[in-house]
Amino acid sequence: MLKSSEPQLPDCIYQNQPVLICPARPTPNHTLYLSNLDDQKFLRFSIKYLYVFRKSLDAETLKTSLSRALVDFYPLAGRLRRRVADDDRKLEVDCNGEGAVFAEAAMDFSCDEFFEFAGKPNRALMRKLLYRVEAPDFLDIPPLIIQVTNLRDGAVILCTAINHCICDGIGTSQFLHAWAQLQQSAASMNDVSITAVHSRHVLEPRRPPQVTLAHPGFTKIAPETQAGPNVFEFLQSQRLVTSSVTFPASQIVHLKRHCYPSLKCTTFEVLASHTWRSWVRSLGLPPSFEVKLLFSVNIRNKMQPEMPQGYYGNGFVLACAEAKVKELNVHHGVKLVQNAKSMISDEYVRSVIDLLDDGNVRTDLSASLVISQWSKLGLEDLDFGGGKALHMGPLYSDIYCLFLPVAGEMDAVRVVVSMPESVVDKFEFYMAQFDADGLVAKNHYGVDHFKMVSV
The missing domain is CATH 3.30.559.10 (Chloramphenicol acetyltransferase-like domain)
Structure with a gap:
């Protein structure tokens, strides 16, 4: 109701x-x-x-x-x-x-x-x-x-x-x-810039399948046998509300300063780390509990030979970073994200494909935040003849996290995720909590979430 x-x-x-x-x-x-x-x-x-x-x-x-x-x-x-x-x-x-x-x-x-x-x-x-x-x-x-x-x-x-x-x-x-x-x-379609490539056989499994690497983002363990809380089941049982926080370029640069000069990072890497940490802290998970961050990595240029231009099937795998709750901070989280990205190679992808030949294998969502990046797909540039959209985003948010483009702000990113109503304010506070300097992230419509306090 x-x-x-x-x-x-x-x-x-x-x-x-x-x-x-x-x-x-x-x-x-x-x-x-x-x-x-x-x-x-x-x-x-x-x-x-x-x-x-x-x-x-x-x-x-x-x-x-x-x-x-x-x-x-x-x-x-x-x-x-x-x-x-x-x-x-x-x-x-x-x-x-x-x-x-x-x-x-x-x-x-x-x-x-x-x-x-x-x-x-x-x-x-x-x-x-x-x-x-x-x-x-x-x-x-x-x-x-x-x-x-x-x-x-x-x-x-x-x-x-x-x-x-x-x-x-x-x-x-x-x-x-x-x-x-x-x-x-x-x-005509002959004039469209990129023609669709339909064949998916470039990603067929090997015969016999050869799972040559570890894939911590997947599991065959039944949920009821897992140790510790099942975060995914908890989230599904809650009344969820949408959290939408926009990070303009200046605030992204400020986040990156937590990593400089010892560690250079991309916008995605630092925002993924910051969002993961905020998500974990807001849920109040035990300090020694193992949590995962799953995020999509485009494999089109990872394969040997590279996949053909225009391949529009699912050309990504989920990279997996994992840590204990007590270990998470922005700097360490960035290193984990970078290490997870570096694992994605032709052999890694083929090993995932072979692993998935086992119908009992599934993505491990039990204690994972899943991030999908929409901010680099050009979705905001769609124009049917009357100008670009005033707004672009998901119809509604889910428990998965989306990084979205912001209309008119090229280097800004909007982070959208659904959180339990009981903890959404806490999540948004942690998302805004860069340090004691008083910087505050804005929601999508430009309203301050919180006045910062010293931490």
Whole structure:
């Protein structure tokens, strides 16, 4: 139940039923192999993007350009299925051209009112902005669902749900930019800058599988047999609220000073360390408890030979840093992140792929913070002809952490994660707590979270 004091979001009004958008011309009718990186159970969900554009987008031209984009990205118009009936271990895509779902709606809300609401988003309410396909199974949901919601003042909200088993963040960005490019002109897919590469066989497991390295980010241990608290299960049992903290370039530089001169680091490395430490401290975990940080690393240039340009499948693995709670500080955390990144090589990736051939292996989420970086994918640059988006982010946040771009601030990063309502203030305090100098991180809408105190 919603508290009466919580902001409300009006219902979407659908004047027409959603339609299926098929490729503009016949596409190959075949079965697409999915790699072991594609169909991990960890990835069996849809990546849900939300864009807010000031100028309206014409639905009919969007449908036309989408139809043309699906000629190249035709698996998104297909349907996922089990390779073997009643066996969830391997999935594939039936490239049958059945189509993507496209819904158009109206909402009695202005753009400014939406931004006020979005300052404290409610997951259940945000779901209104994406058409819900009722289906008995995840595999029965079309891989691509789109909703265009027209606001009262002419602004528009564009939401997309793209099946993560078919593509990763780089792949989704590639598809969205191809669609936007076709929307802006009469160009054909031959004129789109990068053509989609469909084959996933470059990431096939070796025969026989050869797990040659240690992979601490995975486990075969049943959750009930693990020692210590299961943080993931705790989080899932709580009422979660969204924390959104933006770090402008000046504050990122200040964080990096904790590592200089003995340690040079990237923005991702220092923010990942700082966020991990803040997350752990806010949850009050025991000092000797082992915690992990899992974060995605692009492998396209790690393989030998390098993967082809345009590969839009899941071309990443999760690097894993681990430490005891009492060991975590920004400097040490950065070193752990750097060491985890340095482990990712061609052999490491192939060892992961072979490890995943065992259907009992799963990503170890029991005491892990998972970070996905969206801030370097160019998602904020999407332009369908009326200018770049005023806002870009997830439809709603989850227990996984996202690093997002900030519109108009090239070097800023917005950190978004859902935390238990009982500890979110504590988490945001630690995120703002750089040192005793009084620097304060801002939330996404520029409001101070806390006045700093000496520590």
